[in-house]
Amino acid sequence: MAGYGELKNRRREMYPYILEYRTRWSDNDMYDHMNNSIYNFLYDSVVNTYLIKECGLHPPTSPQYGLVVHSHSDFFGSIAFPAVADLALRVNKLGKSSVTYEVALFQQGIDEVKAIGEFVHVFVDRETGRPATNGMKEDIKEGLQRILVKQSKL
Template sequence: MAYGELKNRRRKDYGYLLEYRTRWSDNDMYDHMNNSIYNFLYDSIVNTYLIEECGLHPPTSPQYGLVVHSHSDFFGSIAFPAVAELALRVNKLGKSSVTYEIALFERGVDEVKAVGEIVHVFVDRETGRPAAKGMNGDLKEGLRKILVQQSKL
């Protein structure tokens, strides 16, 4: 994805939104939110969506997602006491993998602050290996709700 294209992302480009009130401890010595917090927030919105919309119960579900890739592009900073607005969509949905795109906005500001990507491979709990028959129906159905493009397999 081109850097300029990501920088032009808006909330309307995403199918699921979640707020996060920044904390004093999120700031680093440079007086902005530490990079590690972005990853924490990306993981949080993805798992909140999986729990709320896909029927995932992390401790007991027969399948769960393992992160096999993640990265972030930064366009601006955010700092306590701002409220972050996280936005989520699915860019690619495979048999046992999914590519999420997450945007971080600051409440009241139109421009995106960061756009991240996480790739999950869903594995069977019993084997720890990629789901041989693919993701279960509830997972796939929930992820399709926020899918913006289907890859050509």
């Protein structure tokens, strides 16, 4: 993943898929901003929304599903109810059975990114719970390739 300074300079146009989220009163914590645990909920939601709508995944019955093996978040600013958030999604790395997503959280009407999360799925076969022997299904891979961002080499 990119360095802290590079992440802090992310902009919406760097992400091919954006999902709107209306914050809820219950998202706030006692410090009057969105609780840290909500960010992971939102990262999971935008990733799975994309997989369902754009990759043909049906979580209860698909022969494969994504198992989260890593996640973390970098925070740059707070957001609070009643703000509307834009959850911006891209794929930074696409392997045979794994994918590394980057999710940026923006508050609508504000250009600066509030948080950036990294979320790694390993696609596993439903019957075995083990990494997909032949890699992820082609329709999933094709959908993920549409939001794959080419990384520049240093």
